[in-house]
Amino acid sequence: MFTKTYNKHLSLLAFVAPAFIVYFILLLVPTFGGFFYSFTDWNGLSKSYSFVGLDNFVEAFSSDPNFMHALWFTLKYVVFMVVMQNVIALALAVLIESRTRTKGFFRTIFFMPNMVSLIISAFMWTFMFSQVLPQLAEKTGMLFLNQEWIGNPQVSFFSIAIVSLWHGVGYMMIIYLAALQGVPQSLREAATIDGATPFQNLIHITLPMITHALTICLFLTLNSAFKVYEVVFGLTGGGPGRSTQVITMNIFEEAFSSNFRYGYASSKSVILFVMILLITFIQVFVMKKREVEA
Structure with missing residues (x-):
């Protein structure tokens, strides 16, 4: 009996071991290495470093x-994306679900942007913002479309948000x-027969379920918004100036672009990791509690 159980566990280990080895080498080792180097002044190149x-x-x-600005810009982007992406996605889902014949068509149309790489989407929309929208404004008279979508710090945030929503909704x-x-x-x-409006139906029946x-x-959405990089890099590059720089870009710049302060960049990565961990933990805890109550 013992031999049979031992062989069973050994066979399971044989199946799991290759995946665990890859996971350990490619994820766990760099993760713990990043935590370690966050307490050093290592520049990423030399063999020597000092603990700080x-x-x-x-x-x-x-x-x-620069880091504090990137932090606040990222938080603003996170709040906007979490709210708008879920509201728009839920609204589209409710509208499409009520249709019978065209449900598959609209589902495909709205999902198609997600099939395009985010960096490619950013380059596509760069052309849209710089060439298509100004000409459209000129021909239709909708002058609000003729904006400096990428070059104006007051507007560039919304250009990033538009592309992110278009891609992720x-x-x-x-x-x-x-x-x-x-x-x-x-x-x-039954709720409709009792006199409930479509909005009341949505709030009191659909959402709890x-x-x-x-x-x-x-x-x-929380995770992807905190780790945003490609769309900002492709659209604005963090500019104009540093007005649209997010935390991930600031970390990359600190480690590789100019400063080569790998230890300092690792500490910023740890800060980002802890932020995501705490916020997502609170979000999941609160939502799971609501699931039980519902």
Whole structure:
């Protein structure tokens, strides 16, 4: 009996071991290495380094205005994207789910942008903002389209948000559509017979029954928004100046572009990691509690 159980565990280990080795080498080792170097002044090139304790973290928050600006810009982007992406995706899902004949068509149309690489999407929209929209404004008289979408610090945030929403809404919409399929039609019909409006139906019946989808979509949008890089790099490059620089770009610049302060960049990566960990943990905890209550 013992031999049989031992052989079973050994065979399971043989299947899991290759994946775990790859996971250990490519993810765990760099992760723990980053934590280690965040307490050093290593430049990423030399063999020698010195331990500096918490100096890197203190510097990031006390005497690095570029990091603080990138932090606040990232937080603003996160709040905007989490709210707008989920609201738009849910609205599209509800509208498409109510259709019968054209459901597959609209589902495909709105999901298609997600199939394009985000960096390619950014380059495509750069052409749209610089060439197409000004000509469209001139021919239609909609002068608000003729903006310095990329060169104006007051407007460039919205250009980044537009491309991010265009690219990511479709994926969240698919998740919400799948959740809506599980809401019993009989409950909606009963509420409608009792006099509930479509909005009341959505708030009191549909949303409580798709809380699990809300949990997933909020988790995904939070993570992707905090780690945004490609769309900013492709559209503005963090400019004009540093007005649209996000944390990930600031970390990359610190480590590789100019300063070669790998240890300092690692400390910023740890700060970003802790932020994402805490916020997503709180979000999942709160939403899971709501799922149980619902």
